[in-house]
Amino acid sequence: MTKSMSVRCPSCRREHRYLPPQYPCACGAPVTVSLPPTSSPVSVRHRSWADAWTEVACQVCGRNGQWPQAEFECPCGVTVRLGPGDARTRSAAAEGGERPPFRPLTIRTGHDAVACAAQFLRWLGFPGVRTAVPRPPSGVDLHGPSVVGLVNAATEPTGAEDVETIWLHALVEPAVAVAFSLAGYDRGARARADELRLPLFVLDLTGTPQPVNEAADVLMRRGAEGA
Known part of the structure; x- marks a missing residue:
């Protein structure tokens, strides 16, 4: 205060x-x-x-x-x-010692989804997060000094291949990998993310990210410093 x-x-x-x-x-x-x-x-x-x-x-x-x-x-x-x-x-x-409440960004377009996810990562404590719209060939929608992110704004659930792609990019950086999806994740994606301890978040149209797995819950509680 x-x-x-x-x-x-x-x-x-x-x-x-x-x-x-x-x-x-x-x-x-x-x-x-x-x-x-x-x-x-x-x-x-x-x-x-x-x-x-x-x-x-x-x-x-x-x-x-x-x-x-x-x-x-x-x-x-x-x-x-x-x-x-x-x-x-x-x-x-x-x-x-506490973060202020996250201010959602209403999602109307795919660009809004990417911007909302970037704002959420900054709120978690990742500085310098940049967005890439349209998605580059690398498949990385969000990029910061210590984080890379995937944002799937499609109407179909995110699959395991996308999860592995963002995880591999994080290994190369090195950085923390985080995934966001409007339509959620299929079983394969969730299982693979749990194996890799990769945080999964689902976005609703109000722009409020919700954690899907344990890794996402931990990231929400601890922020970037605990990642």
């Missing part, structure tokens, strides 16, 4: 309790600008668009975003801005 800090106005010397605001990342995680206790408040005399914003990165998905600088209006009439120190950011979820 974000904690408030004591800040003294550099003009009138009045002391304030300042609570850094949280900003909504596209992945659903709230982020705040990291303000060390030694941060020095300054008076804003001349405002400019460039100075009013700062770039911060979400610690859940790694996405960089432009957010307002940490500042407030003192009753004396001065705008007080707090320097971000080393400019590192932290996720409110990471501070509390």
Whole structure:
């Protein structure tokens, strides 16, 4: 949870309790600008668009975003801005030790299914997940520094061959392999995934991934760090 800090106005010397605001990342995680206790408040005399914003990165998905600088209006009439120190950011979820609730992405097309799965992997803690639409010859729909993913948006269940394909790609990377499917998995795919301990998720049209096997349950509980 974000904690408030004591800040003294550099003009009138009045002391304030300042609570850094949280900003909504596209992945659903709230982020705040990291303000060390030694941060020095300054008076804003001349405002400019460039100075009013700062770039911060979400610690859940790694996405960089432009957010307002940490500042407030003192009753004396001065705008007080707090320097971000080393400019590192932290996720409110990471501070509390828990991930925020996943925000589903409604699925209307195959592209939506891939985007939803990518967002879900970022939510689990895999940074830099990229999507590939249409599917490349490799059969890998999602690719990140530590994860590869298969997304089957067809109306037929995913088979064992697709499961083995994404698993082999994960061996080469090396990376964690994860599979998503709109129509579920046939018996062969489930059995093979259990042998390989490969997480299987099924997607519904609301964009809420549901774990299908034990490996997926474990990934849901532990996130990327426990994969």
